[in-house]
Amino acid sequence: MSEFDDAARNGLSPRELEAVLREVGAARYHNKHPFHHQMTSGALTKGQMQAWALNRYSYQSVIPRKDAAILMRSEDPEFRAHWRKRIEDHDGDDGWNGGIARWLKLATGLGLDADMVKSERKVLPATRFAVGAYLSYCSNKTMLEAVASSLTELFSPVIITERVPAMLAKYDYITKDILAYFDKRPALASRDSDFALAYVMEHANTPEKQQAVINALVFKCDVLWAMLDALSHAYGQKGNIPPGAFVPEVS
Template sequence: MSDFHRAASGGLSPGELEAVLRQVGAERYHNRHPYHHRMTGGDLSKGELQAWALNRYCYQAVIPRKDAAILTHAEDPAFRAEWRKRIEDHDGEDGWSGGIARWLHLATSLGVDADAVKSQRLALPATRFAVGAYLAFCFERSLLEAVASSLTELFSPVIINERVPAMLAKYDYVTADTLAYFTRRPEQAARDSDFALAYVRKHADTPERQQQVIDALVFKCDILWAMLDALQHAYGEGGGNIPPGAFRPEA
């Protein structure tokens, strides 16, 4: 395990910085988490998949808001024109024809009630705290740090390519229709992460800023990891640790 807290102390070239960022992903992205491994191994109960979809909805639902927070810091119209595509992707034409609606469809296809998902009331408190920390980060930190925190998208093709074929093969109630969300994401993520990576390579031009972007990506990996930790703790091993008031799968 690398100590990323002093990774940029000497100043890095753009290529070296990118290599450190990719190393962060290799060590800390949530495709290394046991819950993901249990998902792709076919070992999750239907209740655990439902809990995953219901909790992850909170993350999906906040994406356009965190991207709007980033727009509030962006003074360059060309940057904003590029970045606002992310909001359009998730909200769609009318708010309910983009990525959030497709994630809701994923959850309801797994048998979770749409209103329960949308209200977010049954999500784990730990999920809400993690998602809230992500939104606050994009409000409070510099534009550069907020952009860098989006760079987990560099690694999302990996996890999607692990997740989708495995889910179709291992869970007979999961269909291509269930997972329609993921068919759009790789192309969008590649476009978005290319832009964000080029921005970070260009603007992280001091050791201090380089350390900030590394820390931002570590932070974002912590968010995604903590969300799976919370699911594993609450719903793993029969659900004996579900906190008061959270979603309880039907027996």
């Protein structure tokens, strides 16, 4: 449920649709979440930072699969050629020199074991369920909705700009080289979200499709928000870590 449930009731121009989508981000993107504020204010313990990197790895690792689910359904070679770049960015040439590898470097730079991270065995069940919901969404909803759910990338340059300088300033164990993932992302995210936004503005040409697109972005914001809720709950207080999940060795 959201305050945007009826936003497209009377139909929107493409520019009005874009404006609503940006309002969704302003209200619900996870840079509004308390966990993000704790991160940028220097309040996270190293164990919380590790748990964040570990759990977020599960999200990163499913991105190429959700993009493949979108690719699979496009009948337009030009669309596919563009969208395919996302998979190339994340997997790299050999699977381990793209965005996923850079995220792994962040996790190991924080002191986590690479095999443990890659196995995803100690990830919170709630993270699995949120990430799984995202993959299912992109597999089972319309292609337009799946594309629209990627539009959180419209806002990712902002969160990265908030996150990186703060991480470097506030945590002495964080160095520029372990944050290499973020160096590449803003330019790629802008390229990708420009393309996705243009696609959505062109194809969401009825009030129903516009509402579906808005709902897709709300859904995706819910996924990212729920991941930080789960981290906050599990690692905010002793004794809340669910059975089987990562237990930090550092405090």
